[in-house]
Amino acid sequence: MTVRAGIIVTGTEVLSGLIRDANGPWLSEQLREAGVSLREIVVVGDRPEDLRRALDFFSDVDLVLTSGGLGPTADDLTAEVVASWAGTHMELDPALEERIWAIVNGLRKRIGGEEAPMRAGARKQAHVPVGAVVLEPRGTAPGFLIGASPLVAVLPGPPRELQAMWGDAVETEPLRALLASAGSLEQRILRFFPLSEPQIAATLRELDADALPFEITTCLRRGELEVASVYDEPAAGAYAAFEEELRARHGEVLFSDDGATIDEVIAGLLSGLTIATAESCTGGLMAGRLTDLAGSSAYVLGGVVVYSNEAKTTFADVPAELIAAHGAVSPEVASALSAGARARFGADLGIGITGIAGPGGGTPEKPVGTVCLSVAAPWGVEERTVRLPGSRTDVRDRTTTVALHMLHALLQRR
Structure with a gap:
């Protein structure tokens, strides 16, 4: 059986771009792993009529997931709107209120706050749709499952809470049965x-x-x-x-x-080796990318950001006369940087990067986007001069990608 789903992400702060949506993509991957075909992800602001239109849009699917709008403030209206759309109404669950208050009161004792408004917030969150299956709070807000065609799973907005509650929801009927009916x-x-x-x-x-x-x-x-x-x-x-x-x-x-990403591929190939960096235009992004993955301390020894010519000479052992003869952005200086990184840190491999990220500083001979790279190892060297398009951010980021693929080529020649 093909199970189709839609995701509704609520929150004006997400719609306006103040906060990036982390829940839609994460839920999409969970649905794919469960064999569910995702139709669309819709982002709506904190307006009841917009949420209703989104629910209407997904009225022909089997499962709708919502995230956000379950908090204690007046603009947190997801529960009420979904209840009305499903043909039921909200009702206070006194036992749930006490469980929520125990959580909220614990927070109040740690961070402070007046009891009355926090009590009122806990009471608001303890109102749930009649007939819904309640999902226990993973923060202060409960979620719930309601309806049949479609089944609506209402989840909180904070990603940590949503992800934990999703684990509860998939083990709870009727969502468990619906997912069990999906293919792969x-x-x-x-x-x-x-x-x-x-x-x-x-x-x-x-x-x-x-x-x-x-x-x-x-x-x-x-x-x-x-x-x-x-x-x-x-x-x-x-x-x-x-x-x-x-x-x-x-x-x-x-x-x-x-x-696997190139970062993950490189991490595997670096087993038993060490690496260091000497960077100019990337300003430490190369070292940052190498250390993004857990366990990178096994192979990354360190790096230096050598932006000025003096820094290149002092901290990466680039001869001043080399810079004077060829310019700071040159294959010769990139090669000296990779060798300096290896020598300074005692690493097996070294990466040297120097370039013009822009928006200014370019010349007809070396326009903005010109980057010289060198990756050195005992068994060989990879060197390249590239002209990368895009903004300053694009040039710097793409430079790290080029460097990783040069490193990949060198490691495969080992």
Whole structure:
């Protein structure tokens, strides 16, 4: 059975962009793992009529998930709107109120606050729709399951609370039974570098991808091309043939066929080795990216940000005469930076980066976006000068991607 779902994210702060939506993507992945086909994610402000329209929009699916709008303030209206839409009304649950108050009072004793308004907030949150299955608070707000076609799962807004409550909800009837009736969906992610969007678009047209019995999405992320496919069991053979075609056409730039990012691939390849960085235009972003993953202390020894010429000389041992002869942004200086990083930290590998991130500072010979990179190891060196498009932020971020792929190439030659 195909189970279809929709997600409604509520909150004017999310709609306006003040807070980035973390719940929609997370819930989407949980649904895919449960074999549920997601129709859309809708973001609405704290306006009852907007939430009702979103509920109407999803009236033909099997499951609707809402996040947010369950707090103690006047604009937290999700529970009341969903109850009305489901044809029921709100009612105070005295026992639930006492459980919520015990949580709120514990917070009040730690952070302070007047008892009366906090009591009133606990009472508001203890009103639940008649006939709903209540999900116990994971913060101060309970959630609930209500309805049948569609079943509506009402969840809190704070991601930590929502994720914990989702774990409770999937073990609670009737959601447990609905999810049990779903089939299974497989997701495969292939990552390529370098490969442009026009190239993959041409390939997909040649393969008549629109006629394939599964969903394909492409995304350019941090300079890498990602091809994601979601399919059910009957389409497994068609997907296998599709992946084989992609390998035949672009296998030389396929660096991950199991969804692993280049960061994760590098972490695996660095086992037993150490690395250090000396960066100019990226200002520490390279070291930051290398240390984003847990366990990176096993291979990252350290890094230096050497923005000025004096810093390059003092902290990365770049000869001043080298800078004078070739300029700070040059392959020669990048090479000296990678060697300096290795020597200063006693690392097996060194990354050196120097460039012009913009928006100013470019010249006709070295325009904005020019970056010189060097990755050095005892068994070889990878060097490259690139001209990267985009804003200052784009150039700096994409530089780290280029460096990681240079590191990947060097590690594969070990």
